[in-house]
Amino acid sequence: xxSSVVGAEATAxxxxxxxxxxxxxxxxxxxxFVSVVARAYPRVIGAAREPSWLxxxxxxxxxxxCSIVFLLRSxxxxxxxxASTILATALLSFWISxxxxxxxxxxxxxxxxNLLLYIxxxxxxxxxxxxxxxxxxxxVVIRAVIxxxxxxxxxxAKYQVADPFLLALVILAGVAAMYSxxxxxxSVFLISGREADHLGSLLNEPMQxxxxxxxxxxxxxxxxxxxxxxxxxxPAIDALRQVAVPQLxxxxxxxxxxxxxxxxxxxxxxxxxxxxxLAHIERVGRAGGKLLARAx
Amino acid sequence: xxxSAGSAPEVRPFGPLRGGAADAxxxxxxxxxxxxxxxxxxxxxxxxxxxxIVRPLAFLGLFLAVLSIGGSLDVATIGFVxxxxxxxxxxxxxxxxxxxxxxxxxxxxxxxxxxFATPSSLLPVSIGRSLVKASIAGFSALIVIGAGVLxxxxxxxxxxxxxxxVLVLPLGLLSVVGxxxxxxxxxxxxxxxxxxxxxxxxxxxxxxxxAIFPLEVxxxxxxxxxxxxxITWWIEGLRRAxxxxxxxxxxxxxxxxxxxxxxxxGTAVIWLISPRLFVAGINRAREKGQLDRNTAx
Numbered sequence: 001x002x003s004s005v006v007g008a009e010a011t012a013x014x015x016x017x018x019x020x021x022x023x024x025x026x027x028x029x030x031x032x033f034v035s036v037v038a039r040a041y042p043r044v045i046g047a048a049r050e051p052s053w054l055x056x057x058x059x060x061x062x063x064x065x066c067s068i069v070f071l072l073r074s075x076x077x078x079x080x081x082x083a084s085t086i087l088a089t090a091l092l093s094f095w096i097s098x099x100x101x102x103x104x105x106x107x108x109x110x111x112x113x114n115l116l117l118y119i120x121x122x123x124x125x126x127x128x129x130x131x132x133x134x135x136x137x138x139x140v141v142i143r144a145v146i147x148x149x150x151x152x153x154x155x156x157a158k159y160q161v162a163d164p165f166l167l168a169l170v171i172l173a174g175v176a177a178m179y180s181x182x183x184x185x186x187s188v189f190l191i192s193g194r195e196a197d198h199l200g201s202l203l204n205e206p207m208q209x210x211x212x213x214x215x216x217x218x219x220x221x222x223x224x225x226x227x228x229x230x231x232x233x234x235p236a237i238d239a240l241r242q243v244a245v246p247q248l249x250x251x252x253x254x255x256x257x258x259x260x261x262x263x264x265x266x267x268x269x270x271x272x273x274x275x276x277x278l279a280h281i282e283r284v285g286r287a288g289g290k291l292l293a294r295a296x
Numbered sequence: 297x298x299x300s301a302g303s304a305p306e307v308r309p310f311g312p313l314r315g316g317a318a319d320a321x322x323x324x325x326x327x328x329x330x331x332x333x334x335x336x337x338x339x340x341x342x343x344x345x346x347x348x349i350v351r352p353l354a355f356l357g358l359f360l361a362v363l364s365i366g367g368s369l370d371v372a373t374i375g376f377v378x379x380x381x382x383x384x385x386x387x388x389x390x391x392x393x394x395x396x397x398x399x400x401x402x403x404x405x406x407x408x409x410x411x412f413a414t415p416s417s418l419l420p421v422s423i424g425r426s427l428v429k430a431s432i433a434g435f436s437a438l439i440v441i442g443a444g445v446l447x448x449x450x451x452x453x454x455x456x457x458x459x460x461x462v463l464v465l466p467l468g469l470l471s472v473v474g475x476x477x478x479x480x481x482x483x484x485x486x487x488x489x490x491x492x493x494x495x496x497x498x499x500x501x502x503x504x505x506x507a508i509f510p511l512e513v514x515x516x517x518x519x520x521x522x523x524x525x526x527i528t529w530w531i532e533g534l535r536r537a538x539x540x541x542x543x544x545x546x547x548x549x550x551x552x553x554x555x556x557x558x559x560x561x562g563t564a565v566i567w568l569i570s571p572r573l574f575v576a577g578i579n580r581a582r583e584k585g586q587l588d589r590n591t592a593x
Binding site: 077 | 367
């Protein structure tokens with residue numbers, strides 16, 4: 001039997017427990033910030049330490065880009081579409097990161113045993129997800145730049161950016177909306193079993209088609225227009241095409257300003273929904289004892 | 297059973313290729329059944345079917361949407377892309393299948409040590425797994441071709457050329473599976489990114505084999521590499537059997553009997569080399585301690 005704590009000692013202990021567990025808003029914010037930075041760190045620094053990851057992150061998109069460019073050249077289309085394809089491939093590298101490094105990440109962490117560490121650490125899954133998003137986006141920027149430069153060198157694409165600030169804003173809004181959706185996807189993947197890999201595959205080519213990544217979303221008819229309102233890829237690439245390749249501005253579905261607003265709304269809505277979904281799945285998973293159960 | 301004096305026990309050499317043809321056949325059937333259990337039961341049949349339908353159709357839609365940028369599409373162009381895209385579903389599955397099977401067993405299910413310890417040979421086990429993946433992809437290929445028919449692609453008058461189909465289909469499949477097992481023997485020796493190499497090879501082959509665009513679009517020296525790939529001629533052979541027409545350019549200039557000869561010669565060379573490379577790869581992986589390694593990749 002251990003010795004019991006009574007009197008003033010007990011009061012001091014209770015007050016210390018209160019102090020350490022009832023954090024002020026400022027402390028909670030600081031703690032969340034540190035958690036976000038800690039989770040973002042390996043995404044940026046760790047990824048740079050493994051050159052083979054960079055190699056494969058570049059090889060797959062560039063091969064896909066080459067296929068589309070050769071397909072376009074076989075039809076003798078305007079070279080502006082080649083420039084658009086290169087931009088689309090660079091944007092897709094963010095989407096692929098969203099699907100596999102945001103959406104599927106908690107699923108993989110669970111199967112490899114790391115989710116146990118996240119759950120037992122004094123950090124919310126929301127802060128971890130935000131850290132993954134910020135770190136992931138920063139890590140992909142360098143890949144997107146390399147893909148664009150490679151595309152320009154290989155195929156001689158030309159861009160005319162009249163407003164670099166608007167271009168940066170479109171990219172930022174598109175990336176933010178995509179990673180916000182990634183937080184929602186991470187909850188879906190977390191409750192997935194062996195179908196998670198297949199789910200990831202379904203979020204690639206079908207979404208590229210619906211998002212009008214390589215061909216204008218107009219060619220998808222009503223479905224494409226609906227995609228503009230729910231799939232960040234669609235307004236992001238449409239706006240990017242209008243801003244960076246003026247020859248294709250007439251193919252835009254909506255004005256760039258409207259698409260920026262859509263992306264901003266998506267960022268907020270998906271972020272809130274994702275946060276709620278993660279909290280719900282964590283709560284239900286803990287109660288049911290299935291949160292840490294391996295898929296296979 | 298006790299070994300009596302004078303009756304020598306059967307000697308079964310230890311390694312990835314051992315036993316007789318009957319043993320190999322048993323291993324192949326068992327691994328095919330296992331592969332079906334793995335590949336076919338991850339979801340309810342309706343979801344599985346939806347997955348097998350949605351992704352290849354999305355791929356096809358993506359290419360057709362890109363092609364439509366250049367103006368209205370003629371049915372011959374759609375037919376070229378439809379058959380190329382459909383057949384490449386199988387190519388991709390058969391190329392990546394052996395590596396994924398070996399890595400799944402090594403890293404995910406951690407059973408490769410047990411397979412290696414049984415009288416089964418890894419070679420027929422890998423082939424069996426690959427063939428099932430290719431068969432499932434074959435279902436997706438049929439869906440893509442069906443979609444092409446709905447889009448108005450004119451198929452060969454009087455139905456497919458069955459003689460050509462019967463000759464081309466197994467030859468091409470064998471050549472792709474042969475390349476797949478070579479890839480498996482190489483990738484199982486790797487520690488990092490072993491999962492990524494088959495996909496990289498598959499994506500490169502997709503670019504080179506004229507699946508969705510004529511070879512003439514590729515830079516000159518690359519066209520030579522494309523022409524050396526049996527997969528290029530497999531896809532062209534299947535186009536001729538299904539559509540009854542030849543493709544434009546270099547592919548269409550080759551007479552069908554010469555195409556068959558090239559495909560047969562390529563397949564023979566691949567199967568002359570691939571089992572040896574596979575066995576050497578597995579043995580080397582075993583010596584390096586990579587056969588039972590979990591890279592957490």
